[in-house]
Amino acid sequence: MAHQGLHADLEGADVSFVGSLYISAYSAGLANQPPSFAGRLQPYEIYVPDAPAPKRGDGLMVNPHATGGNHNSYSGGQPNWQRQVGDRETPYISVTPNARGTTYWYYGQAGAEVFEIWADVAHRYRLDPDRAVIGGLSMGGYATWKLAGQFPDLFAATPAIVSCPSSGAVYREGGPVPGGDASLARLLAPSFRNVPQLLWAGTQDTVCSYWAQVEYMNKLDAMGYRYDFYSFPVGHAFPLGNEFQPMVDWMGDRRVVRDPVHVTYVLNGMMNEPAVGLNADHAYWVSGLKLRDEAANTRTGTIDVFSHGFGQGDPAATPTRSESGELQGAIGPVSYTRQSKDWEAAPRIPARNRLDISATNISELVVNVKRARVRCDAALNVTSDGPITITLDGCGKKGRHTFNGDR
Secondary structure (H helix, E strand, O other): OOOOOOOOOOOOOOOOEEEEEEOOOOOEEOOOOOOOOOEEEEEEEEEOOOHHHHOOOOEEEEEOOOOOOOOOOOHHHOOHHHHHHHHOOOOEEEEEOOOOOOOOOOOOOHHHHHHHHHHHOOOHHHHHEEEEEEEEEEEEHHHHHHHHHHHHHHEEEEEEOOOOOOEOOOOOOOOOOOOOOOHHHHHHHHHOOOOOOOEEEEEOOOOHHHHHHHHHOHHHHHHOEEEEEEEEEEOOOOOOOOHHHHHHHHHHHOOOOOOOOOEEEEEEOOEEEEOOOOOOOOOOOOOEEEEOOOOOHHHHHHHHEEEEOOOOOOOOOOOEEEEEEEEEOOOOEEEEEEEEEOEEEOOOOOOOEEEEEEEEEEEHHHEEEEHOOOOOOOOOEEEEEOOEEEEOOHHHHHEEEEEEEOO
């Protein structure tokens, strides 16, 4: 069904795949050069399930396209991804941005477009903000790692396929990083403490470098984070063809974590682009982050804050699990090896008015004490590699603390 005008109300209609338009806030080019799709009127693809929306609304899957593609890539080639996500008992609307062109790696206006489209869809349909995921293929997989790493408090999970490890293709082990060192997705991996990941990879993938995907998932494993990593004997491709049910099943009823006990976040100065609305200096109840040394290698800083106010400890990670088997693909069974890690139940601990803070190359941060469940007189146990100012939001002058750093 064609889109009936820019502001058509399609809720409740049997629309399935729809080509839609929205009005962007941005009309200028990227880096003073016009993108392939300049101007304010921008297209995107949306899949609307036939089933009525649940009381709290449909979930949302952001499905960013691969390099060389556009907003019609999945609907035209692998439509079952969005169909099967939409046909769940708890259905999801899916959207694929055009991202201003084929290969902007979701920086600048291409990245901002993801959130402009999200706002446009939320204006037209009832969405459940607690059920939002992001997952794409290749460059779309890089967008998954990049955007969810920058904004982890917006996503419940990240089901992705053959993700590129940086903003470029064919990353050779030991060689220069396509897109530059600061574009490496693994730099943001610590930000996924509260966002479980699924990755389908091809062992013969040289385009998005299987070895680097293994490196990324092993980093999650070493940090004790939750992940599920499937390796298939394919190249840079959809491992199961036009079949995604195992991925849909993995999504389960995962929900966005709003106020976790423990926040770990990486501020990436190169990826942080407030001029186009991509202001990635905050997550959960931590905000106002600033790098101490903007010239540092990779231009990153890391903040780690654990609140004792919840009366809950960090869950223990389960032992790393390895297995092999077969999954049913579109044209037959496909073998796989699998590596995964999960969490046990979180332990109860005595609730205390205390924050444990560890900072690397961070000069400022703000803590929302209400959301962190502490008071303005909270004890601050701070470890930092240099001077840092910590502001307890809403606590006036007494809530501003400066530490010289002890490591």
